[in-house]
Amino acid sequence: MSEEKAKIPAIRFKGFTDAWEQRKLGDVAAINGRIGFRGYTQKDIITKECGGILTFSPTNIVENQLSIGSKNTYITRNKYDESPEIQVHNGDILFVKTGSTLGKSALIKGLMEEATLNPQVVVVRSNYVDNGFLSIALTTESILKQVNSAKIGGAVPTLTETRIKDFSVKIPISIDEVKGIIKLFSELDCLITLHQRKLDLLKEMKKTLLSMLFPKNGSSIPEVRFAGFTDAWEQRKLGDVANRYDNLRIPITANLRVSGQTPYYGANGIQDYVEGYTHEGKFVLVAEDGANDLKNYPVRYVEGRIWVNNHAHVLQAKAESFDNRFLANTILRVNFESILVGGSRAKLNSATLMSIQVSTPEKSEQIKTGNFVYCVDRLITLHQRKVDILKDMKKTLLKEMFV
Structure with a gap:
């Protein structure tokens, strides 16, 4: 592919044919972060009610959108005034340079108060191209590849401002x-x-x-x-109203799965689609281990042919007394976090599961x-x-x- 063709997108609006220009990010935008000796400590953090200034961190960037939630950090006005170059406004771009969300970015919109940055974030401002365009460009695969190749550090990856300035961006003429x-x-x-x-x-x-x-x-x-x-509901053990079919589960590593139409379930839902099935009918799946959210524990009603691996319990209501859809919703109300065992990979033992008390009305x-x-x-x-x-x-x- 010629150099000129490499600067032309595959899809573009009618009437535009010129190649895009390639520039270094630092040549088209100013990039500023919190200078080390102007960092803040715990004593500089105060509440908003005490006059604190909103301080953006990586947690304020969710899916490349700015999120101002309930767990914001606020610092003293003295610390805010100390670094005017990182006092941020609508139209600025935030870019994460340190931490697990390295490379995430967001255009500031709808900001109604003064704000600044913590040391993990830099602000990007361009006088060369509209920041709205640049904020979109910073979320592309090209930038993410450059982030991965430029990052340093192990457990806490980081980017230097110098490397960020060297990122290559392509811009329409x-x-x-x-x-x-x-x-x-x-x-x-x-x-x-x-x-x-x-x-x-x-x-x-x-x-x-x-x-x-x-x-x-x-x-x-x-x-x-x-x-x-009008009748009162009864308390029943889960084992009295449902059968467990964990014995039919079969885990398959990704490289051995044959692609097909059957949903392949793990602890947190569908992982793949495969040929064959382990269960057929109406079931309720409850994560055994590896749940990604212990407060909203993975419980789902499924029907038809399914394939289940060894990370989800498989339950089916006893037809004479219980309904599967109802079963799923009554299990959803259980506080699983309090009955799990294990450390980093919490587990729901089958005996514990089947002894859970659930509320039940008549079947109709x-x-x-x-x-x-x-x-x-x-x-x-x-x-x-x-x-x-x-x-x-x-x-x-x-x-x-x-x-």
Whole structure:
């Protein structure tokens, strides 16, 4: 491939044909971080209510978007005033130079207060190209490759500001092309945010519904229930209402799996799609070990043909007394964190699982409750799919519209 062709993206707006120019990041933008002797210590950290200034850290950058959450750090005004070069504003770009999220970046938008940086982040400002474009370019595969090759350190990887300034970026010659790219990705981000918000609302709605449709601790009657049901719920051991089919599980290493249509489940959900199956029917999968979230413990209702490895317990309701969809939702309410064993890889023993106490009404109420929550789950899955499709689309466009 010729040098000129290497500077032309695969996809671009109609009417633009010129090759992009290649520049060093330090030639098109000023890059500033917190100078070592101006670092801050614990005594410089105060609360917002005491006049503290918001101090951005890598935790404020989530999926290359700025997030101002409830666990922000605030420092004294004296420390803030000491480093005017890192006092950040809307339109600036934050770039992580130290830590596990090395290379993540975000354009500052909607900032309504004074703010600065902690030592793990630098601010990038360009007078050569619109920062909106540069913020998108910094999330491309090209930059991430340069981050990986330039990082130093082991457990705590880092980038020097000198190496960041040496990063190669390619920029359109036409301002109109720059504006078109900014507009496209801005609209795509808005769509992703919109559907993510809907998804989050549905998840919160499900939590609220579960808290109302199931009895609270110490009660045998739920706050809300379907018409015609008045009997108190019973407490039953999980082993009395469900069978366990862990004996049918078969783990397969990735290189030995034959690609197919059957979902291959591990502790946290689908890992792959393979030929064959280990179980067929309606089941509830509960993580045995390797759960990635102990507070929202992985529990899922599945049906049809599935393949399950040895990191998820496989349960099935006893047909005469229990409904599988209801079973999944009643298990979701268990506080698993308190009954796990082991250290860094916490484990849910089968004996502990089967001795868990669950609340149960008559089967007809179980079916109504289970089906209702299942409909909400379907909506959640639909919106999750929309979010995933939009994110995949963005990933593809980043690859094809940049060089």
